[in-house]
Amino acid sequence: AQKVTQAQTEISVVEKEDVTLDCVYETRDTTYYLFWYKQPPSGELVFLIRRNSFDEQNEIIGRYSWNFQKSTSSFNFTITASQVVDSAVYFCALSEGVLTGGGNKLTFGTGTQLKVEL
Amino acid sequence: NAGVMQNPRHLVRRRGQEARLRCSPMKGHSHVYWYRQLPEEGLKFMVYLQKENIIDESGMPKERFSAEFPKEGPSILRIQQVVRGDSAAYFCASSPPDRGFGNTIYFGEGSWLTVV
Numbered sequence A: 001a002q003k004v005t006q007a008q009t010e011i012s013v014v015e016k017e018d019v020t021l022d023c024v025y026e027t028r029d030t031t032y033y034l035f036w037y038k039q040p041p042s043g044e045l046v047f048l049i050r051r052n053s054f055d056e057q058n059e060i061i062g063r064y065s066w067n068f069q070k071s072t073s074s075f076n077f078t079i080t081a082s083q084v085v086d087s088a089v090y091f092c093a094l095s096e097g098v099l100t101g102g103g104n105k106l107t108f109g110t111g112t113q114l115k116v117e118l
Numbered sequence B: 001n002a003g004v005m006q007n008p009r010h011l012v013r014r015r016g017q018e019a020r021l022r023c024s025p026m027k028g029h030s031h032v033y034w035y036r037q038l039p040e041e042g043l044k045f046m047v048y049l050q051k052e053n054i055i056d057e058s059g060m061p062k063e064r065f066s067a068e069f070p071k072e073g074p075s076i077l078r079i080q081q082v083v084r085g086d087s088a089a090y091f092c093a094s095s096p097p098d099r100g101f102g103n104t105i106y107f108g109e110g111s112w113l114t115v116v
Helices: none
Strands: A003-005 A010-014 A019-021 A024-026 A032-039 A046-052 A059-061 A064-069 A074-079 A088-096 A106-108 A112-117 B005-007 B010-013 B019-024 B031-037 B043-050 B053-056 B065-068 B075-079 B088-095 B111-115
Touching (some): A003 A088, A010 A019, A024 A074, A106 B043, B010 B019, B019 B088, B031 B075, B043 B065, B043 B075, B075 B088
Parallel strands (some): A010 A112, B010 B111
Antiparallel strands (some): A003 A024, A059 A064, A064 A074, A088 A106, A088 A112, B005 B019, B019 B075, B031 B043, B031 B088, B065 B075, B088 B111
16 A cells, blocks of 8 residues: 655744755555645645656756655655745655546645744 | 636535535546545545546545536535534545646645534
């Protein structure tokens, strides 16, 4: 069975600090997809990134970067020079392959609450 | 370019009443999913639908919960005879037809159900 672990329940940083959110996953499949979503205080879920298991290249989008390491089954998320607007709950999610019909079923971690203070 | 639209955003129901949550997927998306987020927890998959078909309902409670995605109109998640334990945020998501290497799944803003 697939599983996603976000061991950090809550992280507090001061603005402009860098912060890394950890995500460790378990799966038996060789084809799978990893996601990160942001849930700000307003409650909506905002898609940040999707990676497939064949692409281990790290990615940088602005102040956000992701480190995917299959050897350790980790997909960590780093925010550089954090800002107050980054305060949110961040979820890591895993999808194993494709369902009958072409859809994907996501297994979510329990989330990491990030608080960025002035 | 509207995203996934859910309504209502907030719904209060008394125990024993019915709750209906609606979801319109993003334009061009043929897959609809419902997830539930209980307080202080991550999201849990409930059901995956395509037009007029339930594809995977492995996460749906066996009783009182049902979902549909008719040929015309939004997807509906229906909860009959609500109980306090149904209080949660219900998220709808959608994705485009599969291209063979998985899809990005986009979520709506959620519907917060409170049962009093």
